Amino acid sequence: MSSEPVILLQDVVVHRGTFCLKIPNLQINSGERVGIVAPSGQGKSTLLLLLAGLIAPSQGLVQVHGVSPSCQPAAWRARNIAWMGSDLELPTDLRVQEQVALAAYLMNQAAPSSDEVESTLQKLGIGGFAHRTMSSLSTGQQQRVALARMLLHPAPLRLADEPTASMDEGWASACTNLLLSRPEDLTVCFASHDPTLIDQADRVITPEGSVR
Amino acid sequence: MKAAWILAKSRWRERPGTLLLLSLAMAMSAAVPFGTDRAVRREVVQLRQQTQSIPLVAGSSDAGQTDLVLSALDYDPRNIPPTRWALVEAARQDAPEGVLPMHLGHRTSGLTLVGTESEVASTLGLTLTSGRWCVRPGEVVAGADTPTDAFSVGQVVDSEAPKKFALQAPPTQKLLVVGRCASTGSPADQVVWTNLTTAWVLDGLFHAHLNEDVKQSTEQRQVLSPNTPLARRLYEQDTSTLHAHTLESDLPIHLLRIVPKDQRSLTLVRSNLRHAHGATTAVPEFVADELAESFAARAKLIQLAVLIPGIGVSLLALLVIGLDWQRRRSEHAGLRRLGASQSMLVGSFALELLGTVLVGLMLLASMAFLLSLFAAQWVM
Known part of the structure; x- marks a missing residue:
């Protein structure tokens, strides 16, 4: 692991409507698998949105890979962060293959080969679905497609908001292994209520950044 | 650019109905006035040419x-x-x-x-x-x-x-x-x-009878000789009684x-x-001028009759797009979280519209051609 933290938050305050999240100090190093755990409405998703640069802090310091993510252009986010939101918000007209290759297109990189796509889909139990549209899949299957897209995204930081919420126990376990699989320099930060996923995290924190 | 292209392409592929509806409305609104005007102009020119030979x-x-x-x-x-x-x-x-x-x-x-x-x-x-x-x-x-x-x-x-x-x-x-x-x-x-x-x-x-009851010629009546080769050829069965009344x-x-x-x-x-x-x-030349005015008036009526449904279809298409807007907004929010820039999203929408315009133009060209063939019949 590198000594430079991938994520650094200091004295951060975020206001979203009447909700206020305060994070005195949070540091996540390269290669760490960090789970964020809290009851609903306590700021898990807010913290992930903050890390992804999708919202800006009201005050304090937020740094991802040494820069403030909310000040970066969209292309920076595409290059550095693999995102999987709790609301899938996927274009329903896209086919599965196009969906999983979308991140590469957004990064202006060559799309993964059909073999790579099919192999990833096989691992997630949706092999043979490459040419089906998103709207023809169940919510659980759509979530696995979103996970496949994240797995094929070569960004060094993965941020996932309840990535196994709509999956049955068997697939949740398999997907957990894939999500947290090495390479070593890959940093994963996820919010979840799923004990299988939480158990495999290197570190479990609350949205305020304290260790549980 | 490629992301914009696959997004736009997916819309055309999965929602051809909306694409076609919009294109059709567009094409109708443009092709009917164009086609009828063209047909009227052509008919009037033809009419004036023809009437010049009939004083x-x-x-x-x-x-x-x-x-x-x-x-x-x-x-x-x-x-x-x-x-x-x-x-x-x-x-x-x-x-x-x-x-x-x-x-x-x-x-x-x-x-x-x-x-x-x-x-x-x-x-x-x-x-x-x-x-x-x-x-x-x-x-x-x-x-x-x-x-x-x-x-x-x-x-x-x-x-x-x-x-x-x-x-x-x-x-x-x-x-x-x-x-x-x-x-x-x-x-x-x-x-x-x-x-x-x-x-x-x-x-x-002036015709043939099948019996021998032949009336004679009078001062007021002509009789064609039944023994001409033409009469024999035309009326082989009985050529004896061809006469006038x-x-x-x-x-x-x-x-x-x-x-x-x-x-x-x-x-x-x-x-x-x-x-x-x-x-x-x-005097056909004068009547042609009046007819030209009449054709133009009828063409206007036809244009109006087609434009009203055309506008109706356009509004319907806009309603379909409007109802789809909420879903599109949600998708765009998701794409922005993945790293899609605003310009890429605008690009995909522009490409989608471009496709609609292109399909509309193709429809327009074929409809204008067909209309120019048939509109003449409607306005005459």
Whole structure:
């Protein structure tokens, strides 16, 4: 692991409507698998949105890979962060293959080969679905497609908001292994209520950044 | 760019209905005015060219000027009651260059049969490519565009009575094709010409009987000799009793095409026919101007009739897009979280619209072409 933290938050305050999240100090190093755990409405998703640069802090310091993510252009986010939101918000007209290759297109990189796509889909139990549209899949299957897209995204930081919420126990376990699989320099930060996923995290924190 | 392309492509692929609806509305709104205007312009130009060759037409006092002109142009009798031979004689009294009587009430093999005189050749500028002009009753000369398999020289065709199944309808007559005309590029190419006296035969006034009860000729009645080769050929079963029952002055004529010597002659002939004989006369060139205005007015009505549904379809398409907007916003939010820039999202939307415009243009081109073919029929 590198000594430079991938994520650094200091004295951060975020206001979203009447909700206020305060994070005195949070540091996540390269290669760490960090789970964020809290009851609903306590700021898990807010913290992930903050890390992804999708919202800006009201005050304090937020740094991802040494820069403030909310000040970066969209292309920076595409290059550095693999995102999987709790609301899938996927274009329903896209086919599965196009969906999983979308991140590469957004990064202006060559799309993964059909073999790579099919192999990833096989691992997630949706092999043979490459040419089906998103709207023809169940919510659980759509979530696995979103996970496949994240797995094929070569960004060094993965941020996932309840990535196994709509999956049955068997697939949740398999997907957990894939999500947290090495390479070593890959940093994963996820919010979840799923004990299988939480158990495999290197570190479990609350949205305020304290260790549980 | 590639992301924008696959997004736009996915919309066209998965929602062809919306794409088609929008394109169709677009195409309709543009193609109908364009197509009808084009058709009206073409028709008016054609009409003016045609009317230049017809200085004056005349017909029954009950006939309308427009009907007379259009009947003279396309050989369709429309709503003009027949007049008598006396009108032809009256027109000829003023010695114009040509007076061409026309009977338009019959058809043969689906084509208009025009009963007239041999003067038709000089007045209409017709020339023959084969055969000769008809000189006797029962002979016909085919226009250049008539089918050669049915109207080749030497063939016999059947006339079709105007009221084919009426009890008092005249019997079907045999007609012998004796010539074919050269092309003129006018509606004259699509008709079959016959001697005016044949119109008399076709109306049942001059026909064959199947018995020997033959009436003799009188001063007021003509009888065609049954022993002519033509009569034998046309009526093989019984050629002994071909005779007439009417006066020449009763020959049915629908209209007269008159070529005066000059403007003074035109005024003279017209005045004489109108005042002395109560005939309706019309100068086709003037009527063409009125018709052009009428076509334009009808075209406007058609445009309005199509534009209103066109606007309706456009609104419907916009409603579909509006209802889809919420989903699109949610998708765009998701794409932004993945790293899609605003310009990429705008690009994908622009590409989607571009595709719609392109499909619309293709539809527009084909619809405008089809409309220009059919719109003429609607506005006439």
